[in-house]
Amino acid sequence: MLPIELTLVVAATRDMGIGRAGTLPWTGLKKEMAYFARVTKRQPPHVCNLLMLFSVAIQFLYIPSKPCALTQDTKAQPPAMNAVIMGRKTWDSIPPRFRPLKGRLNIVISRSHPESGGATEVDPEKEPVKVSSLAQALEYLKRTQPAAGTTATKAFVIGGAQIYSASLTLPEAKRVLLTSVMDDFECDTFFPLRLLSGEHKPEDGDGKKWARRPKGELDAWTGETVPDGVQEENGTRYEFQMWERVD
Known part of the structure; x- marks a missing residue:
């Protein structure tokens, strides 16, 4: 099993x-x-x-009169898909017509969700996986990550x-x-880690150091x-950073 990275x-x-006020301070950043x-x-x-090699192997192993067990198991497996992990307020802020975010496994964290949330399989194109904590989200991803590299392959936290x-x-x-927005906007919600290129290896609350990587x-x-x-x-300046x- 590959380790989960966030x-x-x-x-x-x-x-x-x-x-x-529960929404983005800027508008019209379609390219971003x-x-x-x-x-x-x-x-x-x-x-x-x-996945390509796996598909080719199945074509060679498949016998029309006697479907092999590998082919049968493969049909039951979900497609390769990255995960986007978010809180309930972030989920609610997405217009209904755009959720769940297509082509990704949506995982929504809310204390109102039962602790057993995420135990049942969902259709990722129709509904999110519901969990009660970030730890439970990671447990779900680890439990559903098969050796063949299907289901969640990257895990993104989006708010x-x-x-x-x-x-x-x-x-x-x-x-x-980080999309570093260069213009000033009035905000009431803030990212907990200060990431500024002029600062030497900023630290988070646990003293862990972070560094900007080259393009x-x-x-x-x-x-x-x-x-x-x-x-x-749309009149707003920004820069893509990683x-x-x-540590």
Whole structure:
């Protein structure tokens, strides 16, 4: 079983503001939202290669008159899919027509969900997995991760502030994909880790150090050539960055 790594994805101002009155402080960043969708959907190359080899193997092993057990088991397995983990308020902030976020396993954390939540299988294109804690979300991902590399292959934490805070206390939290918004917006909700390029290895509440990675590493991890430098969209300036824990 591969270890679960958590990647936090967030857009934040220079003061690490991420929200106001339950919604985003800025509007009209369609290219930034498209980047979020691509990155959280894209499978790691090794997973795609494994699935391709697995598919070819099945074609050679399949006998029409006597379906082999491997083929039967494979039909019951869910497709390869990344996970997006969020709190109930973040889930509620997504327009109903866009949820669950397509092409991803949506996991929603709420204290109102029963502790046994996530034990039953769901259709990820129709409904989210409901759990009562971040620990339960990780347990669910570990339990459902098969050796063939199907189901969740990357796990992204997408908000809100309490879920971000809880994630940063865990050793599984390895990186932050930050959209650093260069303009000032009034915010009442903030990301719990201060990430500024001018500061030398900022620390989180547990004293763990974080460092910004060069663009080449960001490109390699996301699987695309990320736009370099400051972008401007609808009058708002921002930059795509990747930070990793270095302790």
